Amino acid sequence: MTAPTRATTRTRTSADLIRAEEPVLAHNYHPLPVVVARAEGTWVEDVEGRRYLDMLAGYSALNFGHRHPALIEAAHRQLDQLTLTSRAFHNDRLAGFAERLAELTGLDMVLPMNTGAEAVESGVKVARKWAYDVKGVPADRATIVVAADNFHGRTTTIVSFSTDETARAGFGPFTPGFRIVPYNDLAALEEAVDETTAAVLIEPIQGEAGVIIPDEGYLAGVRELTRRKGCLFVADEIQSGLGRTGRTLAVEHEDVVPDVLLLGKALGGGIVPVSAVVARREVLGVLRPGEHGSTFGGNPLAAAVGTAVVELLETGEFQRRAAELGVVLRDGLAELVGKGVTGFRARGLWAGVDVDPALGTGREISERLMREGVLVKDTHGSTIRLAPPLTITAEELRSALGALEKVLGETG
Structure with a gap:
């Protein structure tokens, strides 16, 4: 040699x-x-x-x-035990993570994924399935209303409802089924929602757009409108959630509880990618085995770190x-x-x-x-x-x- x-x-x-x-x-x-x-x-x-x-x-x-010492310790401890099983088997860390995260957010069920974009894609799928199975929207007719200048990720479906041409140009044809309305405009939202609407998907604060904070009452208005119109309120808190705005969730500034919450980024503690769809039981309960999945979603290492993140947030510090x-x-x-x-x-x-x-x-x-x-x-x-x-x-x-x-x- x-x-x-x-x-x-x-x-x-x-x-x-x-x-x-x-x-x-x-x-x-x-x-x-x-x-x-x-x-x-x-x-x-x-x-x-x-x-x-x-x-x-x-x-x-x-x-x-x-x-962070508590997160590094949790990761090291889990690395010495078990890192991955896939969801073909149960693991001893996942139930505790899901229980603690559901309790922290005030919702019922957790769908663990890896990246923020995966959480958004999963949220879109769940909302559509709910629309067909629960709301009774005719097959392949479900729509989702989103806000202009949004940022939810860069997968093919997500850029289909982006208004950022840098993210869109050269990546068509685009996925149908989305209606775009101005952010912070309840009148436009009211007009866009109809009997085919599965969900309204928005960021409580638009991060990529420049930390755009809506008028007071907007989030509460979205909650009231979606409840009245019989569709889901899906809040993308991947950037705004988990302590960033001075509350556990940004929607808490208006005492709002969405039907579906999308989390990521901080949920992995800066150590591993961890994301999740957290929702009411009626919503996430529409999924059946084989309809959605992820090899790494909910892996023991991610669950251990995610649990440690939730523990930090439970203190309120x-x-x-x-x-x-x-x-x-x-x-x-x-x-x-x-x-x-x-x-x-x-x-x-x-x-x-x-x-x-x-x-x-x-x-x-x-x-x-x-x-x-x-x-x-x-x-x-x-x-x-x-x-x-x-x-x-x-x-x-x-x-x-x-x-x-x-x-x-x-x-x-």
């Missing part, structure tokens, strides 16, 4: 690794030019040892920070932190309005910040913040998103806001 060459054994720099991705990875992402190698809590470190404050938290997948620190975030952003920030929307530890386009695009502002040791991500135009781990301190939050103020001042 020949000795390895120097080129194959030397430590690869961030620039080396970024260049190495180019020919071998599909170009479906445009990451910021930082290569993360280690992380703890609210901080990440690149391969050269530079530290950054994580103000994105994996789009809420890291609500409890990087490598993270919801309180998000609510209290959300005040710090809102106050800090309010001070920047007129100083490079043209407006913002915030709920809990989640904000969409509109930067004066004259100062740069959202991508450019994100890159400048990266050079200041703060990681955020842009969305459309000159809007950036802030969604730090719920473990962040007030001091760290103020430091990030200070970095944003500096970047905007230098740009101006």
